[in-house]
Amino acid sequence: MASVGPRPEIALQLALPVWDAMAESLPAELQLTGSLIETICQSIAISIGEAAIGCGEADAAIRIADLVKGRFENGAPSIEENAIRGLIQKLRLAEARERYARIPSSPDLDRLLRDWRPVTRPDDILRPMPIDTRSHRERLDTAAREAAKAWIPDQRRLQRAQDTFRSELRSASDIAEFDAARAEMDAVLDLVEVQVANEVADNASEIFHQQIFRYQVAARRVERLVPTEVGNHQQARHAVNFAASVLSNTARTEEMLRAALSDLQSALAWFVLKANISGTAEANWALGLVHEELNEGPEALACYQTVLDILISAAHDLHDPAARAATMRSFPNVYPKIVRLGLRYGKVGIAFNASEVLRGTAYLRSAGPAFRAEDTPIVGWHYLSTFVDDEGCVVFLRLGDGTLYAHRPQIGREELDALTSRVPPADWHRSRLRDAGSPRGPLSSLLLPLRHAFSDGRMQSGDHLAVALDYPLNLVPLHYLDVLNRPIVHDLSFSRVASLGDAIDIDRAIVGGPVASACLVVIPAADNADRELHMQSAEEAIDPIREMVTLRRIKEDDTDKSSVQYALRNAQLVHIQAHGFFPLASPAETVDPLLQAGLLVSSNGEWPDRSRPELYLMSAREIIDGGPSGAMHVSLAACVSGLGRPGSAGDMLGTEFALRSLGVASVTASHWHVDLETASSFHAAFYRSWIVEGKSRAAAWRSAVLSLMAAYGANERDWARACAFSLYGSWR
Incomplete structure (x- = not known):
């Protein structure tokens, strides 16, 4: 025993x-x-x-x-x-x-x-998510080799258990069938053992799946001889394995799919009877895949929705963020399935809800793992989100009155990657991009639902739009794109949020009183030719509020990590003028945005050296580790401080995320490299409108952008200065 x-x-x-x-x-x-x-x-x-x-x-x-x-x-x-x-x-x-x-x-x-879940939980919910197809393929092959190593001894043990079945067989034909099937199973195991020993490199996942299918076909012949019905745990699990083998077989037939479907339905009934949650989820997932192969879309959608409901229910009662994230990632492919099938069959709400569940803050919040469109109250703002996968992009627009639009632009993932690589308007005149032209046209096609909402009279000029964009669209400041034949910032104010749930939380949050304290942190680089100009531009940025707040300045050689942490915890408004750092790498997933991106600060009394960022970097992780912040707003007058990469829990990771996770209500940051004059002019206009004139953050942000557009001209290339800064978090 x-x-x-x-x-x-x-x-x-x-x-x-x-x-x-x-x-x-x-x-x-x-x-x-x-x-x-x-x-x-x-x-x-x-x-x-x-x-x-x-x-x-x-x-x-x-x-x-x-x-x-x-x-x-x-x-x-x-x-x-x-x-x-x-x-x-x-x-x-x-x-x-x-x-x-x-x-x-x-x-x-x-x-x-996590015992019942099909996958283990991630080591860190803030780990960057894989976004590079080539290295993802390599990881699949590595995982397949490791899985095959474990699979072989498991099947050998199961075969020893099946030997007891042979003694129960009475007819010579059954015994012969049993022996033939066992010989086939042994041959497969021997072959896979050799392949593993030789470290099959390319397409290992596909190769092993083909062999596993051979094995499962033989195992099914043995199981049919056993005098028990599908209904025990082993055979129910076998039904799921057999379905997976059928689906991985490139020569699958409808007869094979129907056989797998029948087995899965029996297995599902047993799992439901025994209240086996993991088995119920796995059987529904396999059933959905088989239904989809048989062109039975509505049935497949119902199965996938059941899987999602199980995940949400399980995650809802978990308080540990990592456990909750791992639960929601147990079936990562269920979300695009629901989105695509939901749109195909007119279930826009179901598709939208599935896309929202993937957004980290939506299911890491203590209030619950997901905020559904149908539960969202009537609000005085609108919400736009995107869903990007290998098939392309879907745009969802949820208006304040509850109307829900969905749009599938004819832009593939490769085209999105190409367009977003040249987002900064200053790049458009470069020789290598001149022939490609401005990306504003193709990217503006993403905003077609806004045009419909305006024409329907459901959106008005002056409204506010909260946006949550999937990678790589999170790199795009939407405000210079066209909707009504001019940059949309002329008609709407924008703020970026993590999810619909995040936007609802922001809308319900109690708005604090007037800003009474501010801290100015100025950190020029060692190679700045004119440090006095650097200091002067920072002073000009806060000039509108100089007489309205208690102001502390940190701008000497002691502007190190502890000084920045002090500012974040002791002032309501923190203005940081420094050099930001976000590494470029290919594949992009090799960048850990929390460990390798952040702000360059002084060290040992020396200004940071931009040629050696690793020696002076205050990473986003270090910002988080400093503990909660009481700041109402942080301005990052720092290059590329608004860049991010998707994390395993669904959030866009970077310096902004680090600050918001500490409790900072709102952050302004730049998407690309900006000059001192631009950063100073933008923030001076922003503070004047928000703090002096009493406008909302959103109205102040829009006013600042429009003032820069007016100052720098209508030429598209000049918008690199006017449109560099976005507002993230509270727009109130």
């Missing part, structure tokens, strides 16, 4: 009678002492619990743990672990946490919580 083995349902059947005997008369007959009885019973109880969990009998694990607890003084933590795992399997997460809190020597609850 020390090891449950590959057949947990058999182990459970064997263990329960032993438990009953131990609990009744066996101890007296064997003259066992109390401590020995307790040791033996606890050992049996642990095995029973493991077997019960293994075959989806969560209630049995809970019942055994309760019996042990009631019968003996001390219960082994492993027994309670099984009870907690059983509660998690039934998604009774609140009870699981309560029970966990009562264990004297607590096990790793996070490990228990």
Whole structure:
């Protein structure tokens, strides 16, 4: 009983009678002492619990743990672990946490919580998300080789368990069929073992899937000979594996798909009956894929929606952000499936909700894992988001009155990458881009829903639009794109948010009083030719509010990390004039935006050297590690401080994200390199409108942008100065 083995349902059947005997008369007959009885019973109880969990009998694990607890003084933590795992399997997460809190020597609850999930949780919810196809392919092949190594011994163990089936067969034809299938299975395992030993490099994932399909076909022939119905845990799991093998087979036929569909439906019924949540999710996912292959779109969409509902329900009760993020990422491909199928069949709300779940703040918030369009109240602002995958882009526009638009522009992922690589207007005149022309035309096509909303009378000039853009569109400042035959900033104010849920939180937040304290941080680089000009431009930026706030200046050689942290925690408004740093790399995923991007600060009394940024970098991670900030607003008069890369939990990671995660209500930052005059003029106009004249942040931002457009001219190349800064966070 020390090891449950590959057949947990058999182990459970064997263990329960032993438990009953131990609990009744066996101890007296064997003259066992109390401590020995307790040791033996606890050992049996642990095995029973493991077997019960293994075959989806969560209630049995809970019942055994309760019996042990009631019968003996001390219960082994492993027994309670099984009870907690059983509660998690039934998604009774609140009870699981309560029970966990009562264990004297607590096990790793996070490990228990992720036991049922198909994938392990990420080491860090702020890890950059893969966005490079080539290296993603390499990772798939590496993962396939590792999975094959583990798969081989697992199948060898299962084969040994199947040997007991052969003795139950009566007809010679069945025995011959069994032996032939087993020979085929052995041949596959031998071949995969050789391939793994030779480290198959290219297309390893595809190669191994082809062999696994051969194996599953043979295994299915064996299972058909076993005198049990699809309904036990092993065969239900096998149905899911077989469906995966069919789908990975390039020579699949409709007959094969129908057979997989039938098996999956039986398996799903068993998983639902046993309240096996992970099995229910996996079976629905496989069913959706098969339905989609059979061109049964509505049925596929229903299956995918069930998977998403399970993930949301499971994540809702988790308080640890990493556990919640991992739960929502368990089926990463379910979101594009729902988005595409939802739009195809006119379910715009379902498609929009699926796209929102991927946005980190939406499901990392304590209020819940997702904010659905149908739950959003009538508001005085509008919300635009994009969903980008390998098939291209989808644009969603949710108006303040609840109207929902969806638009699929004819722009593929490669074209998006090419367009966003030349976003700064100052680049448009360069020889290598001159023939390509301005990207404003193609990118403006993304905003077609805004044009419809204006023509329908549902949007008015002067309205506010909160935007949440997927990579690489998060690099684009939308305000210089055309909607009504002129840059849209003439008609709307913009702010960037993490998600619809984030925008709702901002709208509901209590607006603080007037800004009473400010801190000016000035950090020129060592190679700045005129440091006095650098200081002067920073002073000019805050000139409009000089008489209205208590102002502290940090602009000497001690402008190091501790000084910046001090400013962020002791002033309501922080204006940082420094050099920002965001590394360029190919593939882009090799950039960790929290560790490698940030601000250049002084060190050991020396101004930062831009040629050696690693020695002077105050990273976004270090900003976060400094703890909560009480600042109402932080202005980053620093180049490229508005750039970001997607994180594994869905947020756009960078310096802005670091500040917002500390509690800073709003941030202004630049998308590209800006000169001192531009940064000074923008922020002076912004402060004058917001703090002096009492306008909202959004109105002040728009006023500042328009004033720069008027000052620098209508030439597109000059908009590199006027449109560099965006407002992130609160627009109120």
